[in-house]
Amino acid sequence: MQPPLFIRLVAFLLLLLATASFAQPPRGPLVVSPQVNADKTVTFRYLAPLAKEVLLNGGQFGSSAVPMTKDEQGIWSVTVGPVKPDIYPYSFGVDGVTVMDPANVAFFPNERFKASLVDIPGDTPLVHALKDVPHGTVSYEYYPSVSGTTGSVVIYTPPGYTKNTAQKYPVFYLISGTTDTEETYFKVGKTNFILDNLIAEGKARPMIIVMPYGNIAARVAEQTGKPKPADPVVRDDAEAVSRAKAFETDLLTNIIPYVEKNYRTINNRDNRAIGGFSRGGGQTLRAAFGNMDKFAWVCSYSSYLSPQEMDRNFPQIGANPENTNKQFKLLWVSVGSEDFLYKGTLEFMDYLKAKKVNFKSLITDGGHTWMNVKTYLAETAPLLFK
Amino acid sequence: MQPPLFIRLVAFLLLLLATASFAQPPRGPLVVSPQVNADKTVTFRYLAPLAKEVLLNGGQFGSSAVPMTKDEQGIWSVTVGPVKPDIYPYSFGVDGVTVMDPANVAFFPNERFKASLVDIPGDTPLVHALKDVPHGTVSYEYYPSVSGTTGSVVIYTPPGYTKNTAQKYPVFYLISGTTDTEETYFKVGKTNFILDNLIAEGKARPMIIVMPYGNIAARVAEQTGKPKPADPVVRDDAEAVSRAKAFETDLLTNIIPYVEKNYRTINNRDNRAIGGFSRGGGQTLRAAFGNMDKFAWVCSYSSYLSPQEMDRNFPQIGANPENTNKQFKLLWVSVGSEDFLYKGTLEFMDYLKAKKVNFKSLITDGGHTWMNVKTYLAETAPLLFK
Known part of the structure; x- marks a missing residue:
């Protein structure tokens, strides 16, 4: 099969379109977040070149309001932990505004607050782990x-x-x-x-x-x-x-x-x-x-x-x-x-x-x-x- | 049945807890958003007393980046439309940061951007309307x-x-x-x-x-x-x-x-x-x-x-x-x-x-x-x- 160049263009234009119409991130480089590391630390990243302050709000697995630092691309990041294996809600505080992690599809359904979810797997599978067993x-x-x-x-x-x-x-x-x-x-x-x-x-x-x-x-x-x-x-x-x-x-x-x-x-x-x-x-x-x-x-x-x-x-x-x-x-x-x-x-x-x-x-x-x-x-x- | 006072306290403390641990809004008054009005206009509200600028990003039903105005409680709002009946994605731009509407549970599942959804019903039900018919x-x-x-x-x-x-x-x-x-x-x-x-x-x-x-x-x-x-x-x-x-x-x-x-x-x-x-x-x-x-x-x-x-x-x-x-x-x-x-x-x-x-x-x-x-x-x- 030859390279389907058009699909690359389509996908790229789609992202631009989505960005232009109602979503701000991603503009510029796309980020990976959250990244659960082998040692149970977790790296969170958020793209916001113009922000003055970005905090990680993950109060249920550590201290709230952990300052993140910005790299030359405008990606803020912080690595926390090791974190006790479990599923936790978190969000980012961007110049005082609470936002979900745009790079993460896992979210906390709630009538009021908006939080993303991070799942730190255990060395032995936790009670909720996705295992190779028959599924309901x-x-x-x-x-x-x-x-x-x-x-x-x-x-x-x-x-x-x-x-x-x-x-x-x-x-x-x-x-x-x-x-x-x-x-x-x-x-x-x-x-x-x-x-x-x-x-x-x-x-x-x-x-x-x-x-x-x-x-x-x-x-x-x-x-x-x-x-x-x-x-x-x-x-x-x-x-x-x-x-x-x-x-x-x-x-x-x-x-x-x-x-x-x-x-x-x-x-x-x-x-x-x-x-x-x-x-x-x-x-x-x-x-x-x-x-x-x-x-x-x-x-x-x-x-x-x-x-x-x-x-x-x-x-x-x-x-x-x-x-x-x-x-x-x-x-x-x-x-x-x-x-x-x-x-x-x-x-x-x-x-x-x-x-x-x-x-x-x-x-x-x-x-x-x-x-x-x-x-x-x-x-x-x-x-x-x- | 007598007034279950405790449930009011529980609910209130719960909100405080949720707020304290990883969610910023709601702090202070809770807001209703989106509010679809009888004339097909839609009022959007967002609580952010400290924000300098809040915009409505609803490019698919109108112009992008509509400025919202703040009341004395710190609630930003704007009414737009009348809007052609349909379901649209939207988000808020809060001092340059894109956020979902924390008062709205309807969201757009996506790997990258985060948007809320508003459904403006038609005078005659649209193709997707929830009707009193047998449901799959x-x-x-x-x-x-x-x-x-x-x-x-x-x-x-x-x-x-x-x-x-x-x-x-x-x-x-x-x-x-x-x-x-x-x-x-x-x-x-x-x-x-x-x-x-x-x-x-x-x-x-x-x-x-x-x-x-x-x-x-x-x-x-x-x-x-x-x-x-x-x-x-x-x-x-x-x-x-x-x-x-x-x-x-x-x-x-x-x-x-x-x-x-x-x-x-x-x-x-x-x-x-x-x-x-x-x-x-x-x-x-x-x-x-x-x-x-x-x-x-x-x-x-x-x-x-x-x-x-x-x-x-x-x-x-x-x-x-x-x-x-x-x-x-x-x-x-x-x-x-x-x-x-x-x-x-x-x-x-x-x-x-x-x-x-x-x-x-x-x-x-x-x-x-x-x-x-x-x-x-x-x-x-x-x-x-x-």
Whole structure:
């Protein structure tokens, strides 16, 4: 085959065009970033010849705001670490403006902030590593949701799901945190690879995992042509109650029926688990405590309910611990020791202990991060449906 | 239910935490952006109290670099339009730095630039509008690819696919452009909603659409621990040939067999279509002309092969037009009149005409954009497999 000169021209012109129309970088030399080095250091690069200051914001794997230095081409760079193997969010601070890494396609889906992701592999593969094992599928489904809207939900089916057409599966409903989207457990949490690996090792049962979107108000506003709520933070009681109810209503009356109609599920409480991170953990505990006929397996990651709310809204949990312990085959509570919810989570555990409600707990290092979410998912998935 | 005060605190602290660790906005007031107004104007907002200049880069729906103005809270804003209904990429230029809109989750998956997306609905729904019709599913699959790597491919299955378990479907392989990823046809091209709508109206046959990733070299480098190629633009002949061959090899020896093994497909050339945009259009024409036993339906969107390359590599296409016209049930060539590939595409059409090779063509307004890709997809999908 002769040299296809035209494709080089096309590609080059395409880049120029993209650059000209709405993207600034790349102009000039293209950069490689991030570059994970063999010694677990990571080199970050960003092209900005005119910038006065570029900082690396990678607070979850090191100190925030690491100054970068500029070379003669205008490429700013810094090498940090060695970094403990894991997936971390990062961004650049360019003259005070936070930007994603334009050279990196891996991003953190979120309603508010924009961050890129860097994955530092372990010497032995981490729980989420892409390995040569049978892989499940991650599907985006569109279902009839509240107020005439169409909801989007991300669903993991395990390896063999399409082949074993006679087999039915248990289902784990997994809810992400405030400002996360229905994509965050997939793109940041690597739910699919974690389960692929656990299933390949015989540690977890093949299961379906359903990852809904928790911010119903935003979707309703978007699809009904109203301005989106500016702020995912609830500001008054009515709003808080309506948001919590909106999600639970969507889960119970739309998502679960849709999943059970369209997937090969085992439809009873013993084969239904619910779990969540942060706001999703609160939604999990409320949905489980308020609907004990629906879920037998409950996982709270970096979240809790206060003793006051427990007594007020879910008194039966502590008042009749024999029944609670009989109903819940797993009640899991985990948190990082540097999490700003650490103290509240300990109080929740103390409440459960005082009421003689059984639960399993795990206290890890670290804070309110998706590194910890992956750990909690990898620890709890093997416990489910057994 | 009493006010869950804690959830408000959690959410607020979460935002602070996210802000502190790696994201700058939001600090201070949260903003709504983009806001599509009833009169088809669009208001964009960006919080940057310390910035000296913020520009809106929305070159594909208006003039580039529209100055924004700052209010007393430090929120920069501008209202533009009315804008012709469609989906457009945009970004902000903040003191010379290009950033995505942190308030907007809709983004343009790309290896190089980072852009947000704004969707201005039409008074009558556009081809890609989310409508109350049966929806198909978009799945991310992981398959054994070249050089021991695991490939990622995005697959649309039509409404009813999971129910009609006895039905088999034709398959359309659809390849995106330079620096696009396997997600671009889904996230920007809205392939799923376009097909959902066409199928609901009885205009297109239910089909499976397979959207692969075209930059094999980048994936191999990433998964084998080598630095990613900095530049998607090919620089020498050996690289150009090896990249083109790498994709075609992956398509023919890995992707098609994987799809035909794991999906209910009709496995013959009459039920296999191939199409692509820009670089993907070039890959389409080469794969189709070089493998006439594989594909009967061929769609080139904003791309072409030069007469020189046709004569050199695919002389049989023009030398035996009777056979070419018999083999290809559709050869489609489309381009925008402002596309920088317009002239080359006309030359390609002239070549086909001179050789008496049948083809259908469509010349639209506009340039080398994903707005045009959606139009071409909506025009060609109804022609396939009929």
